[in-house]
Amino acid sequence: MQLEKLVAYHKALADPTRIRMLILLSEGELNGQTLAQRLSVTPATITHHAAKLRAASLIRERRDKNTIYFSLDEYFIRTGGAATADTIYRRGADSPGEADPEVLERREKTRASVLKSFFAADGRLKSIPAQLKKKLIVLEHMVARLEPGRRYGEKEVNDFLKEFHDDYATLRREFIMHQYMFREHDVYELNPPELWERWETLK
């Protein structure tokens, strides 16, 4: 259910230690011991918090020999929905004038031109973009036609997608993979925008 996801997400960010952990990680990956030291807690506590952050897909882990390095999840970094990520990210790696209106304007132009080149006049998708950024623009354009909160059967989703492109199976997979929708017992539903992958906010 959506409610639980939303709550779980906010719970993950509702603890000062975890937020500080994310802030530290925004400057680069760190292992457990280092995190423990920097945050003045024991390694056990780090494990505890890492589990919660992992459950909310906020961090990733990489193992090198005996050491586990934590880093921000790339989705999380890119997610425009969660302004938190933005805040944290900006505080770490200083981005000079990210919210600049010119940047926004340029961004919007890109968006328009991508839509224009991938969609035909009749609204159908000419092809599925290979490049991630472009693909996300295209997916988000389509997902905007779906109703938040409504539950869709598999056939409904397929029919909806067929209007855009014959390869509806690929599109459906992309929707799930990039977190625009989720499936539960063959019922599909939109995710809250917080979970959408957005390339635009950060770079």
Add this chain to the structure above:
Amino acid sequence: MQLEKLVAYHKALADPTRIRMLILLSEGELNGQTLAQRLSVTPATITHHAAKLRAASLIRERRDKNTIYFSLDEYFIRTGGAATADTIYRRGADSPGEADPEVLERREKTRASVLKSFFAADGRLKSIPAQLKKKLIVLEHMVARLEPGRRYGEKEVNDFLKEFHDDYATLRREFIMHQYMFREHDVYELNPPELWERWETLK
């Protein structure tokens, strides 16, 4: 401190009852008794949650005789930073095609034209817009030049604002009032974008 605000904000949204409360309120104002009944909790519980939501500036209250009507805080509804608001709002009052690229494009055009008409070629502000929407665009444009996380003295803030307009005192007050910055012992700091007042996401 920023950290605490961020945590408090997420804590407020980290409870299913509170989220459901917000969803109910997105359809219109309700009094305590009604909320209690709809959520199957006692009025005392509603009071408890209302206090938390109020502390996070997520709801407002209006008193009519003996009855207190709760409603979503208009800032909250408009806040682009909190995609949550967006989610909740959309689920309640169905807005047809809000994320439509055309809407975004039009929005960006508005923004550009407001900036063009209120800022002179030398970058100074010609006048402070009276209309809320325009004022927010202008404020956000200026605030983008400040560094997140950095602490500014009062004089620093004044000097910064003087570059835009002689009436720096008004500008400073607007910054605080619209939650772009906060002050603590004469030290000013940027708020996380979540708290910024944004008109753009919803209408």
Add this chain to the structure above:
DNA sequence: GCTCTAATTAGATAAGAATCGAATCGACCG
């Protein structure tokens, strides 16, 4: 002033969550 209704406060309970120390696991290295 009395009574009704809505909201709040206070106090109690119970569930949840953060943290620690100690024990354990797992992989590396000499």
Add this chain to the structure above:
DNA sequence: CGGTCGATTCGATTCTTATCTAATTAGAGC
């Protein structure tokens, strides 16, 4: 193999928080 180091698990402790019931406050209307 045995030691070491980093991470995890476990159990105990303490703090927080959601919820209730019962008592109290605050108005409104009679």
